[in-house]
Amino acid sequence: MGLGRHVVRHAPAHGSGRRWSRCAPPQRRSVPPGPAQPPAAPSAKQVLAERFARGEIDEEEYEQRLTVLRAHGPTQGRSGSGET
Template identity: 50%
Template sequence: MSDVLTAVALHPHGPWGWGPGPGLWFLLIPLFWIAVVALLFAIFGRRWRHAAAERRRTPGRRAESTLAERFAQGDIDEVEYRARLEVLRANAPS
């Protein structure tokens, strides 16, 4: 029996025949997949939350923000901006 234990202990590749044991791979492989899942969740979760928030915005608010963007870019002047904003707010559902 001691001859077998000595042979296993002195074997250069360990008792499994392919190396000294699982070592750090035992921890690194699950940590890699946890990191991959966390990264996917961070990327796609942010997109889903952003899309859901955009769907919750009322059409009137989206129209006002589009109008404000056009005014900021210089596509329309202040008189036209205020006139269109007044029309939007007058026709907005309460």
Template identity: 60%
Template sequence: MMYWDDGGMNGWGIGMMTVSMLLFWALVVLGVIALVRYLGRTAPHGPAVSPPPAAPPPARPTPEQLLAERLARGEIDPDEYRARLATLHGGVGDPPASG
């Protein structure tokens, strides 16, 4: 008995081999992409921790508080303190005491 194709592959065999090879390489490429994405997602130094919320800025002192601080530091005398405080509250201020 004589074989015409000598035991070789026909068109279907070559086609199936080509499709299976393409599927194999597609799975390899997709596996590498999935691995890179997985490793890129995990932080190398542990999980990311969000910083604590910032403290609100300190409240600004009122003008009266600033005047009191200047008086306490000795920058102004009590008469000047009273005159400036009266000016802040809408008064004209006491004239300097003579005598």
């Protein structure tokens, strides 16, 4: 069956011709949702941009840190350095 609506013919009320109406297609059973996925963590560049936007770091520090992120790529970098 297609996804469109079904046309159903009803018997005429007083023999006065055809009456047509549209009916909604049959309901499909939905698949129960699986375990909820946690939202993806923002990238380091996104976090840096947010900190700059909030005024936590100035433009100079933003540019320096962005240069480091670009140089090391998305999977490398210092972890646990204690810098904020």
